[in-house]
Amino acid sequence: MQIENILVVSPMWKEIQSLISENKLQKNFRYVSETQVVQDDLEWADAFVAFNIEKEFDYRQVKWVHSLGAGVDSFVYKKEWPEQVLLTRTICSFGQRIAEYCLSYILRDIQFHEQFQRNKLEKRWQPITPGLLSEQKVMIFGTGEIGQTMAKTFSFLGVDVYGVSLSGKTKEYFSEVNAIDSFEDRLKEMNYIINTLPLTENTTGLFDHEFFQAVHDVGFINVGRGASLDEAALLLALEKQQVRFAVLDVFSNEPLSSENKLWEHPHVWITPHISAVTTPSEGVDCFIDTLKNIEANKPLLNKVDIQKGY
Known part of the structure; x- marks a missing residue:
């Protein structure tokens, strides 16, 4: 050509x-x-x-x-x-950027950054033992170049990494890869769920009420596409404590409207589509x-x- x-x-x-x-x-x-x-x-x-x-x-x-x-x-x-x-x-460098972005929020969570900051403001001395990355299970939706780079980074640090893809084909650095129609049985084991999937007919609205019913006390991170997430379902899952916190970098409508309820939720972190610039x-x-x-x-x-x- x-x-x-x-x-x-x-x-x-x-x-x-x-x-x-x-x-x-x-x-x-x-x-x-x-x-x-x-x-x-x-x-x-x-x-x-x-x-x-x-x-x-x-x-x-x-x-x-x-x-x-x-x-x-x-x-x-x-x-x-x-x-x-x-x-x-x-x-x-998308894979590296997204891996470091997600890792920063996981470390913030297991190192109790928010709790220690609250204790500081209250001048309270309250020891809490931080968690270890080697104790965490992470499920990454999307096992392409970005997902594989994330899995490589996380597994090197001892994280037990699971993947979800259209085919369910085994990929290096993943303990297990499930097809997009057969991952539910593993969800309750996960400490964190990360979406890196592109927007297709198969991924639109994937993270809905039914999905969140199958998780428990999980951290949810979306760096894929906003339209893969049902925002109302996420808010309900946060209320029911099925989701412990959510980190959202992508949205169906960007920039995110000032009227959107996600802005005000204390357990939602919002960034303006910067995880992989x-x-x-x-x-x-x-x-x-x-x-x-x-x-x-x-x-x-x-x-x-x-x-x-x-």
């Missing part, structure tokens, strides 16, 4: 332009903000590089679409994708590597399976 005209759409397009220019690629580039891009731009382009596009476009005019993020649901979820158009996604340099590096592999007709490890949605 030969690529000549490349359209880059991003709120960080100036930084991306500067980084791409350093590589002296012999291509024609057009840089546009997300609010200014129009269909005519795509008709000019051979390749479309963007992240989280909210507008509807006809991608049949281009040869290749590259997502600057790990997720591609804004391109394919509940949409018809033209089969002749290649779709790739960014793979970089694509830095401009990482995004450009992955884009350039993918471009070179495409033109050299080499295998693409970041090619999206349209049927699976990731």
Whole structure:
């Protein structure tokens, strides 16, 4: 595949332009903000590089679409994708970033940070023995690149890691991997549940009332997609103490409305979709590597399976 005209759409397009220019690629580039891009731009382009596009476009005019993020649901979820158009996604430090993000909240929990801070404010001397990571069981939903990196990090620290995937195929660093329709029996054993799944027909609303009925006193962390979580079901599970606390980095509607009840809940931690940020340099590096592999007709490890949605 030969690529000549490349359209880059991003709120960080100036930084991306500067980084791409350093590589002296012999291509024609057009840089546009997300609010200014129009269909005519795509008709000019051979390749479309963007992240989280909210507008509807006809991608049949281009040869290749590259997502600057790990997720591609804004391109394919509940949409018809033209089969002749290649779709790739960014793979970089997401696994490491998400692993460290989740680990920070697990350590905060087993080290009793909140309790000791309350004791300090009350000038109360009350020894509590912290837990150990080697005593914890974690179930990670999603055993792809991100899930495997998390499992590697956690298992190295002694955590007993379980996985859930579409196929249930055994993966390294997981004690056990269950298929997405057969994990319920393990739920009550878990201390923490982490969602890293992409948004597909199979994962929409996965964490619902029925799911939370099967857990007990668990920590729930969502770094996958907001639409995989039924927020009302989570709030009820918190009330029933099925869920001890929740850490939410992604939401169905972003930014999260100030009216949303999650803001006020004392056992919910909210972050603004920052657990796996694509830095401009990482995004450009992955884009350039993918471009070179495409033109050299080499295998693409970041090619999206349209049927699976990731």
